Amino acid sequence: MPGKKILMLVGDFGEDYEIMVPFQALQAVGHEVHAVCPERAAGDKVKTAVHDFRGDQTYLETRGHDFELNATFAEVDPADYDALVVPGGRAPEYLRTYDEVLDMVRHFFDAEKPVASICHGPQILAAAGVLDGYELTAYPAVQAEVTAAGCSWVDGVVTDRNLVTGQAWPDHPEWIAGFLDLLGTDIHHGEVAAADD
Template sequence: MTGKKILEIAGDFVEDYEVMVPYQALQMAGHEVHAVAPEKGEGESVKTAVHDFRGDQTYVETRGHDFALDAAIEDVDPANYDALVVPGGRAPEYLRTYDSVLETVRHFFEEDKPVAALCHGPQILAAAGVLEGREMTSYPAVRAEVENAGCSWVDGVVTDGNLVTGQAWPDHPEWLAEFLDVLGTTIEHESAAAAADD
């Protein structure tokens, strides 16, 4: 497998697990991942937030980690990337106000490149105007917003062409597996007996 070059959009108070886990898991699978944010350059970081589900009507939010960035989104050319990851958290509500973010998202849809979005990340997709006629999911509280953008909302991880969506970080195993499939990633497991023979 030849690794893909993947762009991940971040911002202050992006959800900790939703930015960190895909970043590391996709690298582990052999892909090159660059995390970018508006107005923040290489080596700078964003603050993350941890959203936890404890039986309340909504999640609770606590301060997460500092997540290091690879570049400012304004300094990268989306044409140089094969796929896009859009995590959730609180960041999407303001990231969708940046033209550089919306133009980047539109590029991946116009070129039919793989896109994975999770939780509140679809707020950015809705603002970019790329959801018309799609079948997808999101964090349930964002459902009305994405449906108003022209999509059909489904409960559960959804793959619609090049777009893979999930509701929140508990969906990581299925969401990432579906995204790896869309990327054309194959992971081979060697049996313990075969490994012992090597």
């Protein structure tokens, strides 16, 4: 089965692991991923932030990497994509102020295409008005915001119809696996033969 074409919405101070890990993992299994940001073009970079969980009341934030975009936001057509990834971090709080971002998100839900969102990413989904009737999770501090948008809260990674959500990057193994299932990705593990002496 050929790989899918996946759109990823990113922005300055999105969570580093929640951008880098799915971006690379999805490509590693044969999918094409285009990372875009409003007002930015292919080759531009966004700054990421690393959120660490050390037992405080909230996460500790430190500077991450410069992540290079590989597509131009103004030139992409969501109809050309099979699925959407919406990472978390601080970027969603301002990305949701762009009408074009909300329209993109609505396309994937209207067309019932697979969507993966994690951490603060569901803030964008809530602003787009697409969560009514869904079961989902997100970073716990945004629970009130996303449930006010009409969804039911679940603790832990959850898949409901076309949407898979996780609370934060420690959920990556289950969250990415859930997204791969939605995409219909079939990964075959072959045996590794020992080299002859």
